[in-house]
Amino acid sequence: MKKEPGRPNQLITKKFAKDLHLNFMKYRAGIIAKYIKKEDANAVWFSVEELENYIHYIKTKGEKTGYDVKGIRFYFGVYPDERKYAEKAGLMTLFLTATGKIKPKTLNTTGIQTFASVREDENADTSASRDDDNADISTIEPMNYGSIGRPPSLLY
Template sequence: MEKQPGRPTQLITKKFAKELHLNFMKYRASIIAKYIKKEDANAVWFSIEELENYISYIKSKGEKKGYDVKGIHFYFGVYPEEKKYAEKAGLMTLFLTATGKRIKTPKTAGIQTFALVHESDDTDIEGIEPMNYGSIGRPPALSY
């Protein structure tokens, strides 16, 4: 029997989510639109399959590279104003980067021990590619 996932502690109400999005549209999106003279992306969508695949990929690749993958940073970015980015050119995006700690296997007097030592902070893992290219919510803007 498969174990049921626990309820995440970071859940928020739909009402608060709507407030957060309205604040973004009021305090950030309007300023950005005025500055870039067009409506910008206000949401990014990835399928469950894409996210699960990326998580599996970074765990596997991280292990091979000597990292204990612990999380994902979500970074905001902006596509270059180049034709190859088509309708995404100049618009905001969100990309994901694996984070974790390097696992070191200590060696004592030439004898290898199997104890693992972890670095103290989770950092972006340089040797694992970030993920991008979700579907963006822009004109007409998505509203939560």
């Protein structure tokens, strides 16, 4: 028998979600559209399968490379205004990146330190540390390319 998931603490009412979206449309969308001279994306969609796969991927890769993956940060971005991005060119997007911290090194049964692939020298390509649970893990690839909601804008 599957255990029913707990109710997340971050849930909001549908009315508050609608208010948040209307505030975006009222206070940001018009300014952006005026500046870029076109209507911008106002939503990004990922399937549950894509999100579950990304979560599994970052947990697995984190485990293999010595990171304790604690979360996902969502960043806003803008696609380059280039032909290869087709209808997304110049429009806002949302991308995800793993966050967490470096696991403490431990000795395995052979006396060899584990997580040797985590580089701690000054040239290391990571912002994660042993102390910050929420640092971006730059050695795990971010995820992008959800479907964007743009003209006509999606309304919540």
